[in-house]
Amino acid sequence: MSSLVKLSKVNKIYSTGEISLQALKDINLEVKKGEFVAIIGASGSGKSTLMNIIGLLDHPTSGIYFLEGQDTSNLSENDLAYLRNKKLGFVFQSFNLLPRTTSLDNVALPLIYAGLNRPQRLEKAQRALEAVGLADKLDSHPSQLSGGQQQKVAIARALVNNPDIILADEPTGNLDTKSSEEIMKIFDTLNKQGITILMITHEKDIAKHAKRIIRLKDGKIV
Amino acid sequence: MEAINSALTAILANRMRSFLTILGIVIGVTSVILLISLVSGLQTFITSQIQGLGSNLLIVIPGRIGGARSPGGVQANRLVYSDAVNLRNRLQSEAQVSAAIQRNATLKHANKTDKGVAVFGVEANYQKVISIKITEGRFFKQSEADSSKKVAVIGPTVKSNLFGEGKALDQTIDVAGLKYSVIGTLAPRGAVFGIDFDNSIYIPFQTAQRQFGIDRLNTIYISANSADNVKDVQERAINLLQKRLSEDEFTVQTQEQTLSIISQVTGVLTAALGGIAAISLIVGGIGIMNIMLVSVTERTKEIGLRKAVGAKPSDIRNQFLIEAVTLSGLGGIIGIILGIGISLIIGRFFTTTIPLWSVVLAFGFSMLVGIIFGVTPAIRAARLDPIEALRHE
Ligand SMILES: Nc1ncnc2c1ncn2[C@@H]1O[C@H](COP(=O)(O)OP(=O)(O)OP(=O)(O)O)[C@@H](O)[C@H]1O
Ligand SMILES: [Mg+2]
Numbered sequence: 001m002s003s004l005v006k007l008s009k010v011n012k013i014y015s016t017g018e019i020s021l022q023a024l025k026d027i028n029l030e031v032k033k034g035e036f037v038a039i040i041g042a043s044g045s046g047k048s049t050l051m052n053i054i055g056l057l058d059h060p061t062s063g064i065y066f067l068e069g070q071d072t073s074n075l076s077e078n079d080l081a082y083l084r085n086k087k088l089g090f091v092f093q094s095f096n097l098l099p100r101t102t103s104l105d106n107v108a109l110p111l112i113y114a115g116l117n118r119p120q121r122l123e124k125a126q127r128a129l130e131a132v133g134l135a136d137k138l139d140s141h142p143s144q145l146s147g148g149q150q151q152k153v154a155i156a157r158a159l160v161n162n163p164d165i166i167l168a169d170e171p172t173g174n175l176d177t178k179s180s181e182e183i184m185k186i187f188d189t190l191n192k193q194g195i196t197i198l199m200i201t202h203e204k205d206i207a208k209h210a211k212r213i214i215r216l217k218d219g220k221i222v
Numbered sequence: 223m224e225a226i227n228s229a230l231t232a233i234l235a236n237r238m239r240s241f242l243t244i245l246g247i248v249i250g251v252t253s254v255i256l257l258i259s260l261v262s263g264l265q266t267f268i269t270s271q272i273q274g275l276g277s278n279l280l281i282v283i284p285g286r287i288g289g290a291r292s293p294g295g296v297q298a299n300r301l302v303y304s305d306a307v308n309l310r311n312r313l314q315s316e317a318q319v320s321a322a323i324q325r326n327a328t329l330k331h332a333n334k335t336d337k338g339v340a341v342f343g344v345e346a347n348y349q350k351v352i353s354i355k356i357t358e359g360r361f362f363k364q365s366e367a368d369s370s371k372k373v374a375v376i377g378p379t380v381k382s383n384l385f386g387e388g389k390a391l392d393q394t395i396d397v398a399g400l401k402y403s404v405i406g407t408l409a410p411r412g413a414v415f416g417i418d419f420d421n422s423i424y425i426p427f428q429t430a431q432r433q434f435g436i437d438r439l440n441t442i443y444i445s446a447n448s449a450d451n452v453k454d455v456q457e458r459a460i461n462l463l464q465k466r467l468s469e470d471e472f473t474v475q476t477q478e479q480t481l482s483i484i485s486q487v488t489g490v491l492t493a494a495l496g497g498i499a500a501i502s503l504i505v506g507g508i509g510i511m512n513i514m515l516v517s518v519t520e521r522t523k524e525i526g527l528r529k530a531v532g533a534k535p536s537d538i539r540n541q542f543l544i545e546a547v548t549l550s551g552l553g554g555i556i557g558i559i560l561g562i563g564i565s566l567i568i569g570r571f572f573t574t575t576i577p578l579w580s581v582v583l584a585f586g587f588s589m590l591v592g593i594i595f596g597v598t599p600a601i602r603a604a605r606l607d608p609i610e611a612l613r614h615e
Binding site: 082 | 224235523524526527528529530531532533534535536537608609612
């Protein structure tokens with residue numbers, strides 16, 4: 001299996017005024033295609049920071065991040081936007097759906113930036129929603145959906161542009177056990193289909209779904 | 223097209239706020255359309271009035287137009303009847319000459335009064351010099367003028383104020399205390415900005431001079447016999463008048479010159495009104511900028527999400543720019559509809575014309591305002607850091 005994500009000696013230091021805080025320390029990490037990796041660790045251990053760097057939303061202070069072998073250090077804003085659109089799919093703890101917008105349009109959002117026309121977008125969005133079992137909620141607004149259903153819409157949105165990897169930051173953090181299990185079932189299925197998943201979680205039961213668990217402590221992999 | 227669609231969705235999500243935001247633009251555009259339609263209506267009206275008088279017409283008025291001193295202003299009026307007679311004798315073969323004086327007076331008939339009527343004392347050849355239309359009766363004759371007869375030709379407003387629907391012809395009216403008999407009524411000419419050209423009467427020159435004790439003239443009309451010698455007649459009239467009067471005591475003006483002065487005046491008026499309207503558009507633009515900044519703050523999380531799923535900074539910038547321009551364009555369209563509507567209503571009372579350029583200008587300007595004032599919020603949105611934006615509550 002080829003390497004999808006590779007971090008080499010990645011450090012992240014936040015400096016606010018006088019105080020500087022090292023959130024990540026010499027992280028070396030490799031995720032291969034088709035893996036299902038869970039990142040666990042105490043609050044403040046640097047999980048989200050790591051995820052944001054892998055998601056190309058943030059830059060390491062030092063070290064190199066290779067995405068599919070490509071050094072991402074010197075990419076332009078537009079290149080990063082392109083990679084986020086084509087290769088990465090985000091699932092957030094707080095769903096982050098657009099309010100007053102149907103499931104279909106929420107899921108179709110990344111495809112706007114992929115340059116697809118509206119009929120193509122809606123068709124793909126519908127298929128993604130069907131894949132997460134929400135074929136009957138195409139025209140519902142987020143306010144009309146349960147938390148679990150909203151997270152399924154968010155997963156459909158992450159899937160819609162056929163990403164190489166899904167990055168999920170505590171996807172079940174806001175959900176009850178039953179909904180969490182449904183979400184994890186979807187992740188299992190997706191992973192069986194060959195989609196790479198990198199997931200942050202606090203919960204042991206959730207982490208069990210992953211094939212590999214990485215533990216962070218004070219910004220270090222332990 | 224699709225971008226405009228989603229901009230409209232965002233705008234409609236906050237109907238009331240969007241409406242209040244574009245109110246400034248609406249008012250600005252409405253006033254541009256309205257003011258320009260009034261001014262150009264005024265110009266059309268005056269131009270047609272003047273052209274209606276005949277393009278061969280020259281007018282002599284006291285004072286100087288276009289000189290350093292204001293026309294007929296500080297210096298005394300020295301234009302007298304003998305100047306008109308002199309011009310008439312010398313220009314006999316190439317032009318008709320007719321002198322006129324004017325006073326305002328109160329008219330009475332039975333128990334009705336008409337105040338502020340323009341009373342023109344004109345010569346019997348006035349009708350030949352100026353094309354005025356008589357609807358009933360006739361204009362007065364030379365013999366009636368020579369013998370200072372108290373006869374009057376009245377305008378339609380005077381007629382309706384004093385006689386209502388009743389018969390005016392051969393009735394007696396009281397003009398500032400003296401009795402005149404009505405021998406004719408004039409066709410309507412209209413009104414502009416509340417000045418009613420039909421609230422006027424014409425009486426023989428000598429009669430007017432005697433009653434009001436005036437010996438200074440308001441106007442000498444000269445009608446050249448052919449269009450070709452208008453310039454020639456103007457030159458000769460100037461030379462003749464200069465034998466007695468100094469250069470700044472009179473002006474001899476062709477219709478062409480009068481029209482050019484009017485278009486200068488309306489041009490200045492249009493520019494001044496346009497400037498005021500432009501200020502209101504700019505104020506409207508500041509309103510749009512303000513609301514777009516609020517919108518960017520409110521939708522910070524949305525911006526972060528859009529960036530996370532692949533929006534380039536330029537995509538975000540364009541989204542907010544299009545929204546601002548759609549807002550201001552919407553204001554422009556509403557303003558144009560309102561402006562045309564109000565102008566059509568006013569058009570029932572005054573002449574208004576809506577030149578296409580004013581519509582194009584107003585709309586273009588409102589779009590421009592959207593772009594100019596939308597850029598700052600749009601760039602601010604485009605530069606947001608995705609992580610911070612996503613964390614925003
Ligand atoms: N923008 C920032 N500026 C300064 N410090 C930050 C910033 N973002 C994160 N940190 C700090 O970096 C450390 C790691 O934060 P991070 O969000 O990665 O933790 P986490 O493991 O995701 O925690 P949690 O489980 O609570 O989500 C924390 O101490 C946090 O306070
Ligand atoms: Mg976190």
